[in-house]
Amino acid sequence: MDSSPRSLQPISNTINDPLFKVFLRLRPSSPRFSLSETRFLNTAPGQSCIYVTPPADRSRHKATEKFAFTRIFEETSEQREIFEETLLPLLEGAVIGGQDGTLATLGVTGSGKTYTILGNDRVKGMTQMALEVLFNAFGHRVVDFNKVDLQTLDNSEALVLDTPTFHERMQSSLDGYSSKRSSFAHITTPNIPSVSGINIPLPDSTSRYGILLSMYELYNDRIFDLLIESSSSSSTPKRKALIFKKPSTISAWDTSKEQKKVVSGLRKVYAASYAEALQIIEHGQANRTVSTTHTNNPSSRSHAFLQIEIKRFSSRNTERGSANLCIVDLAGSERSRTAEAGSINRSLMCLGQCLQLQNQGSDNGKPSIVPWRQSKLTELLFSNSFSGAGGGQGACMIVTADAMGDFSATSQILRYSALAREVSAPRISRSLSVCSSVSSCSESAVDALAGSVSSLAIATDLTVPPLSAAPEEPSKDTIIARLLSKLHETESRLQLAEERCEALENKCLFIEQSVREEVADDMELRLEEVRRSMLDRLRVEEEWREGYVDGKIEIMKRGIQVHKDAPRSVYLRIEELEDENERLRRELMQLKREAGNRSPSKGQIPREVREAGYRTPSKGQVVKGRKGSKPLKDVLNLEAFRALTISGER
Numbered sequence: 001m002d003s004s005p006r007s008l009q010p011i012s013n014t015i016n017d018p019l020f021k022v023f024l025r026l027r028p029s030s031p032r033f034s035l036s037e038t039r040f041l042n043t044a045p046g047q048s049c050i051y052v053t054p055p056a057d058r059s060r061h062k063a064t065e066k067f068a069f070t071r072i073f074e075e076t077s078e079q080r081e082i083f084e085e086t087l088l089p090l091l092e093g094a095v096i097g098g099q100d101g102t103l104a105t106l107g108v109t110g111s112g113k114t115y116t117i118l119g120n121d122r123v124k125g126m127t128q129m130a131l132e133v134l135f136n137a138f139g140h141r142v143v144d145f146n147k148v149d150l151q152t153l154d155n156s157e158a159l160v161l162d163t164p165t166f167h168e169r170m171q172s173s174l175d176g177y178s179s180k181r182s183s184f185a186h187i188t189t190p191n192i193p194s195v196s197g198i199n200i201p202l203p204d205s206t207s208r209y210g211i212l213l214s215m216y217e218l219y220n221d222r223i224f225d226l227l228i229e230s231s232s233s234s235s236t237p238k239r240k241a242l243i244f245k246k247p248s249t250i251s252a253w254d255t256s257k258e259q260k261k262v263v264s265g266l267r268k269v270y271a272a273s274y275a276e277a278l279q280i281i282e283h284g285q286a287n288r289t290v291s292t293t294h295t296n297n298p299s300s301r302s303h304a305f306l307q308i309e310i311k312r313f314s315s316r317n318t319e320r321g322s323a324n325l326c327i328v329d330l331a332g333s334e335r336s337r338t339a340e341a342g343s344i345n346r347s348l349m350c351l352g353q354c355l356q357l358q359n360q361g362s363d364n365g366k367p368s369i370v371p372w373r374q375s376k377l378t379e380l381l382f383s384n385s386f387s388g389a390g391g392g393q394g395a396c397m398i399v400t401a402d403a404m405g406d407f408s409a410t411s412q413i414l415r416y417s418a419l420a421r422e423v424s425a426p427r428i429s430r431s432l433s434v435c436s437s438v439s440s441c442s443e444s445a446v447d448a449l450a451g452s453v454s455s456l457a458i459a460t461d462l463t464v465p466p467l468s469a470a471p472e473e474p475s476k477d478t479i480i481a482r483l484l485s486k487l488h489e490t491e492s493r494l495q496l497a498e499e500r501c502e503a504l505e506n507k508c509l510f511i512e513q514s515v516r517e518e519v520a521d522d523m524e525l526r527l528e529e530v531r532r533s534m535l536d537r538l539r540v541e542e543e544w545r546e547g548y549v550d551g552k553i554e555i556m557k558r559g560i561q562v563h564k565d566a567p568r569s570v571y572l573r574i575e576e577l578e579d580e581n582e583r584l585r586r587e588l589m590q591l592k593r594e595a596g597n598r599s600p601s602k603g604q605i606p607r608e609v610r611e612a613g614y615r616t617p618s619k620g621q622v623v624k625g626r627k628g629s630k631p632l633k634d635v636l637n638l639e640a641f642r643a644l645t646i647s648g649e650r
């Protein structure tokens, strides 16, 4: 989740000069999209306002409302008329004045947003018309991008490609999404009538122009590049979300203090011709997240942004300036409880709050505080239009609606997008109208009515003064009128509370979804960490085991070698030595036996020993001489000496 601090940012505006010009476009009703039995949107000739009349089954609770817009395009309006009124002035501001601009479509699912922006196989959308007009205006003064030093181009945080390189990269993925492409094949269809007769005068006679296109979508509050390889196959890796941030470098001609934020890491493709531009857009559109809603298939389930960057170059191909046109196809709101719909509704609700605030003058005359940083959608939309280099010339919102579509969803969108709103005389519910039509209404009926209004007021925190507190006794009609107006007020509050409740539910769904995603991501990360550490341990253990086994084998090998390689001479020598050893042992035993037999006893000590002063030892004693006797070995020969000492030792 985005953790950047959200702040309230004042944007100068007044009710007469709104940030967004808001146009209403009614689409022709068709049985496929009609959810209401009767038409609930009606225009008055020559007026730029629309009346919303609740269908019969809901009229008990709702009043007729009147909404004002910059202009209303009725069902019969053509794409070109809408283009000339909305996008063309923005194009002129960009080419002539170097100003940024935004055009967005807003509406219930199936109300005609994508049709307005991209048309169909018979008519062009705003996008194709804008590109055609631009390329017609530039003519032969379209810059050759091969001669432009891309390094000096003001495209911080972006990856700039030319169309052939882009196609080369995309070629590998073309097969993967050919089925998706076919839904948008009309974008590049050549035989759709062109917009002739519109000419934007270029400001000088020497400048050259280049057009860079980029496309991204905001899906579940995350930004994804659409000019990437197809995402249709099941083996496609996870898409990388991009960040909306301040660029690290400041463009040379940006004199504003507040540098405009950019979507970092976006692919920007240089289109040398109208045909190339359409191919790029078709590719991006095929990558957009779509699915089926209860009224539309395919339905856009993300907010799609197309950025047309108009770059101005000197005759020596040095960049001189840049203006950014942003065409936004917002996802349609829908009454669904899926997390995806929750996320869409939540972002649209934030947009609605901002639009409402832009149209409300503040009490103290200061500009309204528009909380446009509270959601990513409003931040992208508002900062694209009103801050940064070149300033902004404003923005257009085309609200699309079906006069026989979903009443609740449509009236909700009109309520927050309209420039002004007026509630006409309240509709009186059947039970009350019976009461008010009876002039001789009884006291008890009035009391009952007062009671029901009071209880409603308590439920919705509305204060109703007690009837008896009035200084003068009002007439029954006055009381009834007053009570009815209170009742109406209470009903409006109830309706508001219901809407808020629904918005909160959507918010909860969105939070739940975000938390789930975060937890899942975290879990995935942890599992991956555990898996890696287990693998590392296994590897270490395996290495250790291998070393251990190798060592063992080495030792065994060595043992086997000694055994195997010992020369025969060694065995013979061992045998010889063992024989020698045995012989000596036997000899020793023999000698010992002999010496034992000749154990010295009285009279057996040789004479010379006795003469030398030695006395006869008792059995088992050593022959000992007197003091000063010659050593025995000097007296006896060796053999006699040995026999004597050995027997003496025993």
Ligand SMILES: Nc1ncnc2c1ncn2[C@@H]1O[C@H](COP(=O)(O)OP(=O)(O)OP(=O)(O)O)[C@@H](O)[C@H]1O
Pocket (backbone or CB within 6 Å): 026, 027, 028, 107, 108, 109, 110, 111, 112, 113, 114, 115, 116, 120, 293, 296, 298, 299, 300, 301, 330, 331, 332, 333, 400
């Ligand atoms: N003014 C119109 N004239 C003719 N056909 C229209 C008009 N508006 C919409 N349609 C048709 O209605 C269908 C639904 O329109 P589209 O896809 O533009 O709705 P959407 O508002 O973009 O819906 P979602 O939000 O679900 O994407 C399409 O087949 C489109 O061609």
